Amino acid sequence: MVNNKLKLVKSATAFVIGAAVLTGSFAAAGSDTAFAKSSTSVKVSNGKLVYKSTGKVVKGYKTYNKALYKDGKKLTGLYKKTYYKAGKKATGTYKSVYYKAGKAFTGVTNKTYYKAGKKATGTYKNVYYKSGKAYTGVVNKTYYKAGKKATGLYKGVYYKTGKAATGIFEGQLYVSGNLNKGLTVYKDQLYKDAVLNKGLALFKDQLYKDAVLNKGLEKFEDKFYFDAAIADGTYLDANNVERAFEKGVEVGAKVKAVEAINAKEIKVTFNRSIDASTVIGASEALANISIAKVGTADETGLKAKLSEDKKTVTITSETTFNGEYTVKVTDAVKTTTGDKVETSTKIIKAEDKVAPTYVNYTKENASTFVFNFSEPINDKGSIVFKNADGTILSVPASDVTVKGSSIKVVLPSNVEANKNITVSFTGLTDFATNILETPFSVTIQKGAKDGVAPEITSVTPVNAKKFTIKFSEEVQGFTEPDLTVAGSSVKSVTQDKADKTKYIVELNSAVSGLTSVSVSDKSYTDLSGEDGKAFSQIVNFVADTVKPTATAAISVNKDGNQVLTFTTSEDTTLAASGTITLPAKAVKNYVTTSGDITFAATDVKPVTDSSTQYTVELSKIKFASSALVKDTVYTVDLAANVFADVAGNKNEAKTSSFSFTRGADKDSAKPVLIDAKVEVKDNDTFTIDFGAAVELDNATVVNKANYYVAGATIDSVTLGANGVATVKLVSGSNNYTGKRTVKITGVKxxxxxVMDDFTTQKVFNENVKPAVQSAKVDTIEKGSKETTTTIPATAVASDSAAKVEGTYTGTTDEVATYTYSTTTSKWTADKTLEGLTVTEPTGTTDGQTFTVTAKAAKTTTTPATSGKTTIKVxxxxxxxAEATDYVVNVAGKKLDGVKATVTATPKSKEVTIVIDKELTADDFAKEVTLTSDDYKLTDEAGNKADISAAGIKVSL
Incomplete structure (x- = not known):
């Protein structure tokens, strides 16, 4: 039965498929099949869709004549997420969903917002809807009115474009949407509660007059203010009278500071302008101020110069200052208004051990250069100018002038522009006779005016007391007097290190709002000498009302001691004075103690080259009047008014601002040096006696990077017994004799x-060893072979009438005397001369004589000679050159029995050496050298000639 039924179903299915294929109108049961309007397979009967052939209702979803049927009836409802009504895609609400043309609608219709057919909450086309309706009210802190972000009041809160705002609405100030309470600055104006302030008011340490920052001198609550800041300096009041203040309290005329500038000058600074006649006498002599070395009489011959602002007297000595000095200012010194200056006695220390250093040069114009050094120059030493081809350029002495710490050079008019000129400085000293550490050279070029005037291109505020000025090109001669800033005065003008066309201007007092900045015409030039253009502009200085914040952390300083480092959020100064007190809690072994952290403001040290960091050693901090305890955790509140930014804003108090744990400070023992422990041993060597009191880190002792000799190079460092280090200089690195600065740093x-950096001065001889530039043959004297020379025998009679014949064969020279006898009428001889026949003359007188002198033949032998070669070195x-002998080598082999003799010379660049042998071209082809264990050639400084192990090579 089951199988038969299955067969029947399969047959029926096959029939339906076949019918569909035949008519093009049918699909599998349950599918959405379209029937043509003229289809002969189906029809509508009694409102139902049926098959014509059977009259049976068509099952499933079928589309016929553009209407959708379900089980033969026109569909009202959803099919495939599409809404149909009476078989047609419909618009309307079905089961709480709104459809449009059959689809769930997203959008706005009849002022109602739908999302996927549901009334929705959200933003659609910049309108906010809630449950489908444009919303009025606050959602997520945003104010909407009829769905739009709105501006206005809502339940007493001020909104702008939907957000609680700070601003003016209907004449009142709202802050974060609420009516302002108390003092607040808004757009550079001070509001008290919701309206503009009236009268004087102090806000964030700045004084306001009515709604704007105060201008000029005002007194408020027993304190004076100048402009907005507390008066702390010298100012002109409304009557143009100069008055001095310290932290808001008016003070009389007095000395602000005394300091030694260098070994030649002492500077006394006053808080008021001084009448020049009360400090400077005749011929610029110092008056009413005395300077005396402690324990001695007053210095004499002192000269005085008053600064342009009349507040600083620079005192110059004919000699030098060195040691402790008492500087006394009497009340005979008066201000420009006739007020007496308070009597003052201060002790200062004048000590200058630092050698001057080269800083830079500036080009005043095309031909004028100013070379700047770190301190005033006493002796400019030797300055040599060389052209690019190495020839000496002559510059008149009158065109090389010293002024203070600068040397001005004016190049001659005949110097060609745009050509390199090398300027070399040697031997320059300061007034303490410290010598320029390293001779150096600078390359410059004379220029020509370029025909384009420089000008200011922009002025950019940095803060209330600082702004930058940008020029169209690099300029020179731009200084403080060239600038005028409304409402303030210029403190300094500094060229930017990175951008030479930009200058940083610092003001003595803060400015705010629209401020006039102007620069005079022709007050500066470009580097070619072209005059600069005038400038004037209104610049907006936005008032800084943001208080600085501060954090703190523990670190270890170079001595291994713990320090507390404060870091502020912007440029600041230390505003607190006296004892700084910070509430704190100390926790150790689970016990908590409350108390105060205290330390002196003078123990807070600014970090070098930073305007945002300060340190104080933990050893100088106390908790509850006792030293900090090791391993205790301290949590500290930052008190208000410890730091102030440049606009005078001071930090606010902050609870539990920072925490730290007190550790242990490091053992403080370290090496210490004194001058006597540094000794120069020879031109290449000096020693440092570190002693044995402190155990050394030997690796740092022998590290040559820890040693410095001005103008020389360290070659090596070795450590001997008892902490004595021997330092060797690189041969040839010290090129002149004289005082040299010696620095020792980094030894641990x-x-x-680490030991404190140590600096001293020692006299070193230059260690540039003489070098052999050439050794050439001057003359060669040839050698000779052995020769034999024979002189034949001779015989000569004293009487010419006598005749001598034959050859004398005797071996010695002889003289025979012949005598005539009248008795015998014969001549007789006293000896016989071998080999000779003598025919006597005719005798006439008894006893008549003559002689025959015979000389034996002689043979002479001349020995061979080796010759001579003269060398000029x-x-x-x-x-x-001392007299000595060198070894002579040919092809690297010593010539036995041959020597080279040096001729002693007291002082010369040329030395004569004679080799006792004729050297040949073949010898020189094989290479001739002269060697010695000691060549005995030394320069004036005692440096031995630098000759390689191969010796002196001789060439033809």
Whole structure:
């Protein structure tokens, strides 16, 4: 039965499929099949869709004549997420969902917002809807009115474009949507509660007059203010009278500071303008101020100069200042208004051990250069100018002038523009006779005016007391007097290190709002000498009302001691004075103690080259009047008014601002040096006696990077017994004799402590060794072979009438005397001369005589000679040559029995050496050298000639 039924179903299915294929109108049961309007297979009968052939209702979803049927009836409801009504896609609400043309609608219709057919909450086309309706009210802190972000009041809160705002609405100030309470600055104006302030008011340490920052001198609650800040300096009041203040309290005329500038000058600074006649006498002599070295009489011959602002007297000595001095100012010194200056006595220390250093040069115009040094110059030493081809350029002495710490050079008019000129400085000293540490050279070029005037291109505020000025090109001669800033005065003008066309201007007092900045015409020039253009502009300085914040952290300083480092959020100064008190809690072993952290403001040290960081050693901090305890955790509140930014805003108090744990400070033992422990041993060597009191970190002792000799190079450092280090200089690195600065830094004790940097001066001989520039043959004297020379025998009679014949064969020279006898009428001889026949003359007188002198033949032998080669050796400098002998080598082999003799010379660049042998071209082709264990060639400083192990090579 089951199988038969299955067969029947399969047959029926096959029939339906076949019918569909035949008519093009049918699909599988349950599918949505379309029937053509003229289909002959189905029809509508009594409102139902049926098969024509059987009259049976068509099952499933069928579309016929653009209407959707379900089981033969027109569908009202959903099919495939589409809404139909009476078989047609419909618009309307079905089961709480709104459809449009059959689909769940997203959008706005009849002012109602639907999302997927449901009334929705959200933003659609910038309108906010809630449950489908445009909303009025506050959602997520945003105010809507009829769905739009709105501006206005809502339940007493001020909104702008939907957000609680700060601003003016209907004449009143709202802050974060609420009516302002108390003092607030809004757009550079001070509001008290919701309206503009009236009268004087102090807000964030700035004084306001009515609604704007105060201008000029005002007194408020027993304190004076100048402009907005508390008066702390010298100012002109409304009557143009100069008055001095310290932290808001008016003070009389007095000395602000005394300091030694260098070994030549002492500076006394006053808080008021001084009458020049009360400090400067005749011929610029110092008056009413005395300077005396402690324990001695007053210095004499002192000169005085008053600064342009009349507040600083610079005192110059004919000699130098060195040691402790008492500087006394009497009340005979008066201000420009006739007020007496308070009598003052201060002790200062004048000590200048620092050698001057080269800073830079500036080009005043095309031909004028100013070379700047770190301090005033006493002796400019030697200055040499060289052209690019190495020839000396002559510059008149009158065109090389010293003024203070600068040397001005004016190049001659005949110097060609745009060509390199090398300027070399040697031997320059300051007034303490510290010598320029390293001779150096600077390359410059004379210029020509470029025909384009420089000008200011922009002025940019940095803060209330600082702004930058940008020029169209690099300029010179731009200084404080060239600038005028309304409502303030210029404190300093500094060229930017990175951008030479930009200058940083600092003001003595803060400005705010629209401020006039102007620069005079032709007050500066470009580097070619073209005059600059005038400038004037209104610049908006936005008032800084943001208080600085501060954090703190523990670190370890170079001595290994714990320090507390404060870091502020912007440029600040220390505003607190006296004892700084910070509430704190201390926790140790689970016990908490409340108390105050205290330390002196003078122990807070600004970090070098930083305007946002300060340190104080933990050893100088107390908790509850006792020293901090190791391993205790301290949590500290930052008190208000410790730091102030440049606009005078001071930090606010902050609870639990920072925490730190007190550790242990490091063992403080470290190496200490004194001048006597540094000794120069020879031209290349000096020693440092560190002693044995402190165990050394030997690796740092032998590190040559820790040693410095001005103008020389360290070659090596070795450590001997008892802490004595031997330092060798690189040969040739010290090129002149004289005082040199010696610096020793970075040497550590074994505990890790670094010694204090040590500087001294020692006299070093230059260690540039004479070098052999050439060794050439001057003359060659040839050698000779052995020769034999024979002189034949001779015989000569004293009487010409006598005749001598034959050859004398005797071996010695002889003289025979012949005598005539009248008795015998014969001549007789006293000896016989071998080999000779003598025919006597005719005798006439008894006893008549004559002689025959015979000389024996002689043979002479001349021995062979080796010859001589004379060498001229030229050195790089004059040397003293001692008489000595060198070894002569050919092809690297010593010539036995041959020597080279040096001719003693007291002082010369040329030395003569004679080799006792004729050297040949073949010898020189094989290479001739002269060697010695000691060449005995030394320069004036005692440096031995630098000759390689291969010796002196001789060439033809």
């Amino acid at each position: 004790a074994a505990n890790g402590n 030229t050195l790089s400098e004059e040397v003293k």
